Amino acid sequence: MSMPAYSMDSMIKTGPRLPINQGTRYDASMADANNQDRQHAMKILARSEFEAWADTYDESWLHRFMFQPAYRMFLEEIYSWRGRNGRPFSLLDIGCGTGQFGAMLAISFPNARITGLDYAEGMCKAASRKAAETGIVDRLNFVTADSEHLP
Numbered sequence: 001m002s003m004p005a006y007s008m009d010s011m012i013k014t015g016p017r018l019p020i021n022q023g024t025r026y027d028a029s030m031a032d033a034n035n036q037d038r039q040h041a042m043k044i045l046a047r048s049e050f051e052a053w054a055d056t057y058d059e060s061w062l063h064r065f066m067f068q069p070a071y072r073m074f075l076e077e078i079y080s081w082r083g084r085n086g087r088p089f090s091l092l093d094i095g096c097g098t099g100q101f102g103a104m105l106a107i108s109f110p111n112a113r114i115t116g117l118d119y120a121e122g123m124c125k126a127a128s129r130k131a132a133e134t135g136i137v138d139r140l141n142f143v144t145a146d147s148e149h150l151p
Contacts (some may be wrong), residue, residue: 043146047119050097054122057098071101075108086111093117094147099127099140106136116142117150 050057057063082089088111093102096116105114118124124142131137145151 043119050118050120051122054098054120054126057123057126058100063097063100067097068100071104074101075104078105079108082109088113090115095119096127096142097123099124099130099142102127102140102142103131103134103136106131106139107134110139112139114140116140117145117147118142119144119146 090113093116096118099116102114102116105112121144124144127142131140
């Protein structure tokens with residue numbers, strides 16, 4: 001069944017609609033399909049927004065005032081959990097963005113191997129570039145993928 005063309009704005013506001021013929025009884029699977037289409041449209045929109053934001057993400061006020069303080073709090077928590085034992089560990093950073101948290105982890109925990117996963121390829125490219133510039137690329141790996149369908 002082909003979907004009628006809608007703008008992304010209309011898909012976000014109301015969700016795409018499956019054509020329903022007059023006289024057709026309501027079918028719950030049609031509502032499920034509408035919900036899945038709406039979720040897919042939201043993912044496409046989010047990915048395109050983050051792709052466009054990748055090059056300036058680290059300079060944004062949101063990153064500076066919300067995410068960076070959270071990263072420091074996470075580091076403190078991981079340190080209290082890991083302590084100074086020095087044993088290697090692996091960590092998956094879902095929604096890694098430009099890799100700031102992964103880089104902070106790699107620097108703070110030299111025996112850690114971090115995999116950053118982001119849905120936006122531009123974010124992973126920026127993260128890989130920053131890791132190479134910092135010289136910690138050997139302990140960081142960035143993957144472009146959907147967190148609902150891990151590779």
